[in-house]
Amino acid sequence: MTSAWRDGIRRVNGAPALLLGVWALTLLVSVPMAAAMRGMLAQHLGASLAADTAASGVNYDWMQEFSDQAAGLGVTFRPTILGFGAVLDNLSAFIDNTMRPVVIVAAATVYIVLWIFVAGGIIDRYARDRPTRTVGFFASSGVFFFRFLRLAAVQWIVYALLFGWLHPLVFDRLYPEMVREVPVERTAFAIRAALYLVFGLLVAACTSVFDYAKVRAVVEDRRSMLSATAQAIGFIRRNLREAAALFLANFALFAAVVALYAFAAPGAGQTGASMWLGFAIGQIYVIARLWVKLVFWASETALFQSRLAHAGYVNRPEPLWPESPEAEAIS
Amino acid sequence: MHAVSETLGGWYTMPRMRRALLLTAAAVLSGAAIVSGQPGRSGAPAPLSPRNASYTITARLDPATRTITGAETITWRNITTVAAAELQFHLYWNAWKDNRSTFMRERALAPSDGDRRRTADDWARIDVTAIKVGGDDRTAAKRFITPDDDNADDQTVMAVPLAQPIAPGMTATIEVEWRAHVPRPFARTGAIGDFFFIVQWFPKLGVLQDEGWNCHQFHASTEFFSDFGVYDVSLTVPGKWPLGATGVEIKRFENTDGTTTYRYYQEDVHDFAWTTSPNYLERTARFEHPRLPPVEMRLLLQPEHAAQAERHFDATRTTLRYYGEWFGAYPYGHITIIDPAYQSGAGGMEYPTLFTAGTRWIAPRGVTTPEGVTVHEAGHQFWYGMVANNEFEDAWMDEGLNTYSTARAIAQVYDPNVLALRYFGGFVPWVFRDVVLSRETEGNRLPGYRRDAESDTPSTPSFRYFPATGGSITYDKTALWLNTLERWLGWPVMQRIMSTHFERWKFRHPKPNDFFDVATEVAGRDLGPFFDQVYRSSNVFDYGVQDLKSERDGGQYRTTLAVRRYGEAIFPVDVAVTFSNGEHVTEHWDGTDRWKLYTYDRPFPALSAQVDPDRVLLLDVTYTNNSKTLEPKGGSAATKWSLKWMVWLQDCLLSWAALV
Numbered sequence: 001m002t003s004a005w006r007d008g009i010r011r012v013n014g015a016p017a018l019l020l021g022v023w024a025l026t027l028l029v030s031v032p033m034a035a036a037m038r039g040m041l042a043q044h045l046g047a048s049l050a051a052d053t054a055a056s057g058v059n060y061d062w063m064q065e066f067s068d069q070a071a072g073l074g075v076t077f078r079p080t081i082l083g084f085g086a087v088l089d090n091l092s093a094f095i096d097n098t099m100r101p102v103v104i105v106a107a108a109t110v111y112i113v114l115w116i117f118v119a120g121g122i123i124d125r126y127a128r129d130r131p132t133r134t135v136g137f138f139a140s141s142g143v144f145f146f147r148f149l150r151l152a153a154v155q156w157i158v159y160a161l162l163f164g165w166l167h168p169l170v171f172d173r174l175y176p177e178m179v180r181e182v183p184v185e186r187t188a189f190a191i192r193a194a195l196y197l198v199f200g201l202l203v204a205a206c207t208s209v210f211d212y213a214k215v216r217a218v219v220e221d222r223r224s225m226l227s228a229t230a231q232a233i234g235f236i237r238r239n240l241r242e243a244a245a246l247f248l249a250n251f252a253l254f255a256a257v258v259a260l261y262a263f264a265a266p267g268a269g270q271t272g273a274s275m276w277l278g279f280a281i282g283q284i285y286v287i288a289r290l291w292v293k294l295v296f297w298a299s300e301t302a303l304f305q306s307r308l309a310h311a312g313y314v315n316r317p318e319p320l321w322p323e324s325p326e327a328e329a330i331s
Numbered sequence: 332m333h334a335v336s337e338t339l340g341g342w343y344t345m346p347r348m349r350r351a352l353l354l355t356a357a358a359v360l361s362g363a364a365i366v367s368g369q370p371g372r373s374g375a376p377a378p379l380s381p382r383n384a385s386y387t388i389t390a391r392l393d394p395a396t397r398t399i400t401g402a403e404t405i406t407w408r409n410i411t412t413v414a415a416a417e418l419q420f421h422l423y424w425n426a427w428k429d430n431r432s433t434f435m436r437e438r439a440l441a442p443s444d445g446d447r448r449r450t451a452d453d454w455a456r457i458d459v460t461a462i463k464v465g466g467d468d469r470t471a472a473k474r475f476i477t478p479d480d481d482n483a484d485d486q487t488v489m490a491v492p493l494a495q496p497i498a499p500g501m502t503a504t505i506e507v508e509w510r511a512h513v514p515r516p517f518a519r520t521g522a523i524g525d526f527f528f529i530v531q532w533f534p535k536l537g538v539l540q541d542e543g544w545n546c547h548q549f550h551a552s553t554e555f556f557s558d559f560g561v562y563d564v565s566l567t568v569p570g571k572w573p574l575g576a577t578g579v580e581i582k583r584f585e586n587t588d589g590t591t592t593y594r595y596y597q598e599d600v601h602d603f604a605w606t607t608s609p610n611y612l613e614r615t616a617r618f619e620h621p622r623l624p625p626v627e628m629r630l631l632l633q634p635e636h637a638a639q640a641e642r643h644f645d646a647t648r649t650t651l652r653y654y655g656e657w658f659g660a661y662p663y664g665h666i667t668i669i670d671p672a673y674q675s676g677a678g679g680m681e682y683p684t685l686f687t688a689g690t691r692w693i694a695p696r697g698v699t700t701p702e703g704v705t706v707h708e709a710g711h712q713f714w715y716g717m718v719a720n721n722e723f724e725d726a727w728m729d730e731g732l733n734t735y736s737t738a739r740a741i742a743q744v745y746d747p748n749v750l751a752l753r754y755f756g757g758f759v760p761w762v763f764r765d766v767v768l769s770r771e772t773e774g775n776r777l778p779g780y781r782r783d784a785e786s787d788t789p790s791t792p793s794f795r796y797f798p799a800t801g802g803s804i805t806y807d808k809t810a811l812w813l814n815t816l817e818r819w820l821g822w823p824v825m826q827r828i829m830s831t832h833f834e835r836w837k838f839r840h841p842k843p844n845d846f847f848d849v850a851t852e853v854a855g856r857d858l859g860p861f862f863d864q865v866y867r868s869s870n871v872f873d874y875g876v877q878d879l880k881s882e883r884d885g886g887q888y889r890t891t892l893a894v895r896r897y898g899e900a901i902f903p904v905d906v907a908v909t910f911s912n913g914e915h916v917t918e919h920w921d922g923t924d925r926w927k928l929y930t931y932d933r934p935f936p937a938l939s940a941q942v943d944p945d946r947v948l949l950l951d952v953t954y955t956n957n958s959k960t961l962e963p964k965g966g967s968a969a970t971k972w973s974l975k976w977m978v979w980l981q982d983c984l985l986s987w988a989a990l991v
Binding site: 026029030031033034035037038039041042044045046047048049050051052054055057058060061062064065066068076077079080081082083084085086087088089090091092093094095096100104107108111112115116119152155159171176179180181182183184185186188189192196203207267268269270271272275278279282283285286289290293 | 524525526608634635673674675691692752754755756758764765767772777778781879953955956959960961964965966967968969970971973976977983984985987988989990
């Protein structure tokens with residue numbers, strides 16, 4: 001497991017363009033949204049003197065006034081966006097299955113579709129462990145996009161069951177029953193934390209299965225995503241300790257990044273240079289999160305390949321654009 | 332102790348009525364002597380209150396069945412000018428008998444799914460099993476009435492016609508026996524696990540006024556009203572369960588059946604609350620002040636909050652000190668602070684000489700939990716406990732005055748007071764050190780008022796407020812207009828208004844005009860128009876700068892400023908203009924017209940203009956439009972905040988991308 005983990009980190013670090021690429025992807029979705037938010041804020045502030053205190057620190061009164069009259073995107077403009085509060089807010093919303101405004105859900109959907117598109121290219125690059133160039137990357141992305149879309153349909157069903165059925169069952173029905181006569185807050189929290197752990201493990205197990213399904217699809221050039229999913233379950237079952245340990249190691253990376261950001265996250269700050277410094281710290285955190293996500297895929301690829309007869313094996317020939325059967329297969 | 336128990340063995344075989352009468356006699360004989368720190372009967376000070384409704388109660392709690400069996404003797408004196416042909420009693424717990432009561436019907440208007448999962452045992456009831464007036468058994472004559480609506484299913488008010496009317500000045504002895512079932516908590520009342528918080532729990536007389544009985548049904552958004560008296564209450568609970576109650580413990584008996592009986596006594600109060608749980612930790616401290624009487628503080632707190640004891644005492648001291656210095660002294664000499672159990676729903680409530688605070692397992696420093704609620708509920712000893720308005724009809728008179736006072740006291744001690752938000756099911760707090768909460772806006776709850784500003788007119792009887800938004804008018808709007816008044820008249824005048832109102836109306840039942848009269852008298856000016864705007868209207872205040880221009884005209888700059896009244900409500904405001912040479916011009920606008928134009932010719936252009944620059948009018952719901960500058964920073968501020976929001980969004984996207 002350790003070697004796969006190290007190998008995964010090495011493969012990610014060996015392909016910085018991929019990291020920059022997924023960061024660009026993140027910016028692609030977030031910048032237009034931020035521009036829209038900026039427009040709303042600027043319009044509300046107008047030429048008001050309230051902008052002076054909003055620029056030099058926090059004008060909480062104005063923030064509340066803004067969010068009280070806001071709709072859509074604007075309702076998400078709350079103090080929780082500040083510093084590490086943003087991370088807690090999102091993690092909490094994720095594990096508590098808190099519904100976000102439609103416009104945020106739409107943005108997340110676009111972002112996920114973009115990830116599905118590039119997933120094939122990313123895993124292909126890590127599986128080959130050598131540069132595939134832009135052409136090779138997008139050719140692989142194209143080859144696997146529709147396969148991964150089919151896999152996404154399976155994922156959607158599984159996650160819909162997890163978040164749409166199991167989560168309400170556990171946290172809206174089971175948890176209230178469990179703590180119904182509990183007069184001690186820390187006991188109630190311990191129960192909730194245990195349920196978070198159980199639910200989190202289920203989510204982790206599912207994401208692992210789908211990760212290995214993608215890895216097997218790319219490495220073995222599988223076309224059936226149901227078969228890839230079944231084979232991924234088989235792989236995890238056969239290598240349970242290694243796969244679990246690898247997941248934990250990667251999760252520890254995630255936790256370390258989040259913990260570091262807890263200390264480094266900028267506060268409200270001012271406009272000017274400190275504003276851009278704060279933004280830069282935020283982007284370093286985002287890039288670190290993306291790096292962790294890529295390490296998940298790269299290390300899982302490395303673990304799978306390490307169990308094959310020869311490491312670095314990829315069944316499908318490297319596609320050459322535009323004249324190769326693989327490239328033509330895209331159309 | 333054993334001898335005491337033997338005596339009590341006989342005591343508990345005695346008929347309830349006789350026990351109650353004996354207790355009454357004992358209380359009368361021992362009188363003030365049994366009150367801690369009070370002189371004997373001959374040297375007893377004059378009563379602080381009319382003491383026209385005194386209760387001697389014996390009650391036993393059976394935690395297994397969550398049942399209370401009680402008997403009370405009420406000594407009631409008719410202090411009105413009209414004879415009482417009947418008696419009216421509150422039976423509050425019948426509000427939670429089923430979902431057909433007025434309380435539950437109104438509660439359904441404020442969305443909550445908490446009642447869906449209630450089992451039959453989670454509901455409450457209170458059944459009067461016997462009632463005698465002057466020895467005359469009136470049990471068969473009792474009936475339920477609904478003075479506020481035509482809900483025949485509501486059983487929260489019981490009327491008992493009398494064989495002989497009770498004339499003005501006459502005293503009646505009323506004996507009542509009842510049995511009640513303790514609910515899973517409703518409105519701060521009930522039990523969870525082995526935590527019991529027992530309030531509004533005994534058949535309680537309404538208030539007879541010259542206009543007749545004031546005895547409203549129990550409503551979802553209102554509280555209580557009753558006369559002052561002396562309470563002598565003996566409570567039997569499981570052995571060694573600590574008990575906290577209104578007043579002071581004067582005796583304790585360990586009974587042969589393993590139970591413990593506590594006897595509590597208190598004069599000059601209008602209610603009696605108590606709580607028991609085997610898990611309480613007890614702490615004590617003392618409040619001392621060079622010009623105020625000392626107060627013994629007793630805290631019953633949850634073990635998981637043991638480290639927060641001093642924070643509770645400190646907040647209580649803050650109240651006793653500042654309310655004492657500003658309004659008047661707390662006279663009782665003791666106060667009991669209850670830290671309620673998690674999920675009990677009992678937090679943040681006031682009762683005479685006892686109140687519930689409310690904190691969390693993780694309570695970061697710099698955030699006013701538990702201080703905020705502690706200061707507020709301790710403050711109710713003044714606004715509600717002593718100045719005892721009718722909370723059914725004029726809830727703003729205690730809640731609003733107290734919210735204003737709380738914010739003022741908090742600002743004296745807990746500054747800066749910063750924002751904390753809670754995550755992961757509300758368990759994990761995160762403190763936002765950059766977000767400082769101000770007394771004027773957050774302390775007086777401007778955001779809550781802004782959302783519901785037009786929901787009700789404050790002069791509407793409180794029990795007729797829309798249940799989901801009533802609090803915004805009762806608490807928020809009142810605190811905001813009181814603080815506006817302070818900023819308008821100045822604190823010295825405002826302090827005299829509040830202290831005069833306190834001094835004049837303590838241990839009495841003031842009505843809204845009583846407060847307005849005091850304010851007008853002390854301020855020395857007609858405040859009627861102001862109260863018309865803030866109390867007798869639901870109109871909204873919103874002043875703003877509509878336009879500001881500064882254009883070169885020859886060798887001069889012509890500055891044109893248009894200010895506007897966007898809201899319907901009227902208040903006089905200042906209008907300030909700042910010029911680029913540093914010159915400030917302040918105009919006074921009576922605020923009546925819809926708009927007003929100011930023109931200035933200066934060798935310098937204007938920089939900015941502001942309506943109400945000192946923010947006197949805290950009720951202005953949109954302060955952002957109160958100013959305009961010709962050197963706006965809206966763009967740079969928007970850039971800063973949108974960049975911060977973008978990082979939040981990216982993190983949000985990454986969270987969901989984890990599923991890809």
